Amino acid sequence: MRLDYFLAHSAGLTRKEAKQLISRGAVTVEGEARSKANLQLREGQGVWLHGEPVQLPGHRYLMLHKPAGVVCSTDDPEHRTVLDLLPAELRQDLHPAGRLDRDTTGLVLLTTDGQWSHRLTSPSHQCxxxxxxxxxxxxxxxxxxxxxxxxxxxxxxxxxxxxxxxxxxxxxxxxxxxxxxxxxxxxxxxxxxxxxxxxxxxxxGEIVLDADLAPGEFRALSEEEIHSL
Missing domain, CATH: 3.30.70.1560 (Alpha-L RNA-binding motif)
Known part of the structure; x- marks a missing residue:
């Protein structure tokens, strides 16, 4: 997994923020400062931000700016899916929490957390x-x-x-x-x-599409965003 992807998803940052921190020398891998965002991490390597260890959460929660022509599905034989917009190492077990039509753009939430997804999409919660x-x-x-x-x-x-x-x-x-x-x-x-x-x-709900995300881009949700639903 790339260092910037790992940092963004473990620390609740945008990819832009993660790359900036890496370039400033705020991130170390196994005690050694690393300044390249595309560094490929090996399994089990420790990552520290400002001297504090960071790690991927048990579940993943992402927001995606869906462009037109993309379907909210985990697999489609004819059209590009929202998962196709993510790097391969992040796709496992992710699913869209709710759907948008293929020609509709904007905010899509993706997660590995089935209970969180149910709270978001259940008619009884009226989100x-x-x-x-x-x-x-x-x-x-x-x-x-x-x-x-x-x-x-x-x-x-x-x-x-x-x-x-x-x-x-x-x-x-x-x-x-x-x-x-x-x-x-x-x-x-x-x-x-x-x-x-x-x-x-x-x-x-309380989650607003990040204005810094161009169509096709994504970022990890913050803890505040995750717990707002």
Whole structure:
């Protein structure tokens, strides 16, 4: 495993932060200062940051900025998956906690912790998820109110839970929902006679997509982020 990957995931840092610390000589391996982020660690080697030992946690928790065209799956014969965006040494036992459509971008959480994943995705926990939605047509006040009240989707017996809806442009809004129905955001706007042309998830619970992550990049979650869900 590369030294910068190890440090990022053991100390809750971004890859950029890990590389900066390594280049400054703050990281030692078996007592020897190492300044190259791409150093390949051998199994069992000890790593210290500022003189304190660091090690990988029992479970791994990552946030990923998913680009369009990537599927939230551990394996797909036709499309690139979120795991394909990670280095091979980090993929083992990881799974996405919740899903995004292939054309939807933004925050995806990945973990090896099944119980944590269940808390995040279980309908009984009603975890807020905030999306930036771009529509084909203008979004009116009546549309916003309908989203806030709950919408009966085609083919379903009960309306959606009340959502938080804020217009941020003539045809754009921030929409926060607590459910995870099939294509829910797209179907909610379709029920109002509109069409979603771009969808980007910005936040899950208290975890906000890191602005420093470009599409396809990832980082380890901090302890505070992990325990916020």
């Amino acid at each position: 807020d998820k905030r999306y930036r939605v771009s529509c084909a047509e203008p979004v009116g006040d009546e549309d916003l109110q309908a989203l806030r009240d709950g919408i009966l989707l085609r083919g379903e017996d009960s309306p959606t839970l009340p959502a938080k809806a804020e217009r941020v442009g003539v045809d754009q809004l921030l929409l926060t929902i607590r459910e995870g129905r099939y294509h829910q955001v797209k179907r909610m706007l379709a029920a109002r006679g509109n069409k979603v042309v771009a969808l980007h998830r910005e936040q899950i």
